[in-house]
Amino acid sequence: xxxxxxxxxxVVAVCxxxxxTSCIGSFGLTNKVLAWNDTVGNKFVNELVFxxxxxxxxxxxTAIADLLVLNSIEFWSGSNPVACGTKVIDTDNGRYxxxxxxxxxxxxxxxxxxxxxxxxxxxxxxxxxxxxGEEHVFMTFVDDDHVKMITPDGDYSTVELSNRGVxxxxxxxxxxxxxxx
Numbered sequence: 710x711x712x713x714x715x716x717x718x719x720v721v722a723v724c725x726x727x728x729x730t731s732c733i734g735s736f737g738l739t740n741k742v743l744a745w746n747d748t749v750g751n752k753f754v755n756e757l758v759f760x761x762x763x764x765x766x767x768x769x770x771t772a773i774a775d776l777l778v779l780n781s782i783e784f785w786s787g788s789n790p791v792a793c794g795t796k797v798i799d800t801d802n803g804r805y806x807x808x809x810x811x812x813x814x815x816x817x818x819x820x821x822x823x824x825x826x827x828x829x830x831x832x833x834x835x836x837x838x839x840x841x842g843e844e845h846v847f848m849t850f851v852d853d854d855h856v857k858m859i860t861p862d863g864d865y866s867t868v869e870l871s872n873r874g875v876x877x878x879x880x881x882x883x884x885x886x887x888x889x890x
Contacts, residue, residue, distance in 0.1 A: 735783060
């Protein structure tokens with residue numbers, strides 16, 4: 710009986726969300742729970758948590774919340790309230806605050822106070838960095854397997870999204886540093 714009610718509720722939720730917003734949405738809350746599960750332990754622990762979350766209906770509740778509320782907010786406002794937030798990242802070079810506003814990221818160096826803005830430009834399918842009010846595109850998606858990346862001389866190079874492609878780009882990007890040594 711419980712499964713039947715849950716199934717009917719899920720069908721109604723899907724139909725309602727498609728009728729009212731015609732937006733698939735990013736399913737930010739569900740994806741955050743899935744991402745958290747991926748950090749819990751090894752693949753066996755992750756699988757056990759995954760199964761437990763289906764039995765306890767954690768995933769069902771997050772999916773319904775995404776369908777009925779969060780994806781609708783994302784459609785009408787342009788940003789998902791769950792996707793936003795601030796994370797602290799400690800590195801050997803200092804501590805950084807990464808603030809997400811649903812449209813991009815502000816990266817703040819806590820020591821110097823310097824801020825760098827990263828924006829996704831949907832119309833160009835590109836990522837850009839904004840420093841001191843000046844926007845510079847550094848990566849453009851070509852297709853599912855390739856991106857165009859800026860090179861140290863200001864040109865762009867097509868990079869294959871694979872270990873080999875990233876290593877080749879890393880070599881291109883480090884050329885000026887090697888030339889100085």
